[in-house]
Amino acid sequence: SAVISQKPSRDICQRGTSLTIQCQVDSQVTMMFWYRQQPGQSLTLIATANQGSEATYESGFVIDKFPISRPNLTFSTLTVSNMSPEDSSIYLCSVDETGNTEAFFGQGTRLTVV
Amino acid sequence: LAKTTQPISMDSYEGQEVNITCSHNNIATNDYITWYQQFPSQGPRFIIQGYKTKVTNEVASLFIPADRKSSTLSLPRVSLSDTAVYYCLVGVNNDMRFGAGTRLTVKP
Numbered sequence: 001s002a003v004i005s006q007k008p009s010r011d012i013c014q015r016g017t018s019l020t021i022q023c024q025v026d027s028q029v030t031m032m033f034w035y036r037q038q039p040g041q042s043l044t045l046i047a048t049a050n051q052g053s054e055a056t057y058e059s060g061f062v063i064d065k066f067p068i069s070r071p072n073l074t075f076s077t078l079t080v081s082n083m084s085p086e087d088s089s090i091y092l093c094s095v096d097e098t099g100n101t102e103a104f105f106g107q108g109t110r111l112t113v114v
Numbered sequence: 115l116a117k118t119t120q121p122i123s124m125d126s127y128e129g130q131e132v133n134i135t136c137s138h139n140n141i142a143t144n145d146y147i148t149w150y151q152q153f154p155s156q157g158p159r160f161i162i163q164g165y166k167t168k169v170t171n172e173v174a175s176l177f178i179p180a181d182r183k184s185s186t187l188s189l190p191r192v193s194l195s196d197t198a199v200y201y202c203l204v205g206v207n208n209d210m211r212f213g214a215g216t217r218l219t220v221k222p
Binding site for chain 1: 146148150155156157158159160163199201210211212213214215
């Protein structure tokens, strides 16, 4: 099973600023996913990031607000841009090694925007 | 995308068997059924996956009827540490959208 490291684990940011979250995997994977999870809620998929192609965003999420990089098969970043308090949430990355929805998750980044 | 429906919450007692059912009436031929467990302040953890009939591992069993329109996650002899949210996910490839999940509370 893949081991995923996310950085930072938590941060408190000022509104109007941007935060870049890093996701490092200990093996090469094709599919990486970024999620947002509000307290007590389910996970909401932000985008799917495959190496060598543009990320595919879910309805309600746009590249200008959540730009994603995927420079290689072991690394990805999600930037939360021009933050507002509504962006306060937990952000998680995950990988799917098999392509059959058997995914592994990082511990998440707890973001608070003040 | 096959949507899923699960009970919002369930209560159980230590030592009991817990069965959580997920409905997925629009499941496609190629879709797998995958269950995840999530503890507070942690990312979801893969529990079990199946396509049809029954699958069993060291943690749980997954029962899938012939029509595949539902599935049941069975947790034998639960303990307090099984208190978590359980998600049923139906799809294939990059189809990684989660439903609301079932919050299981195990009581002493």
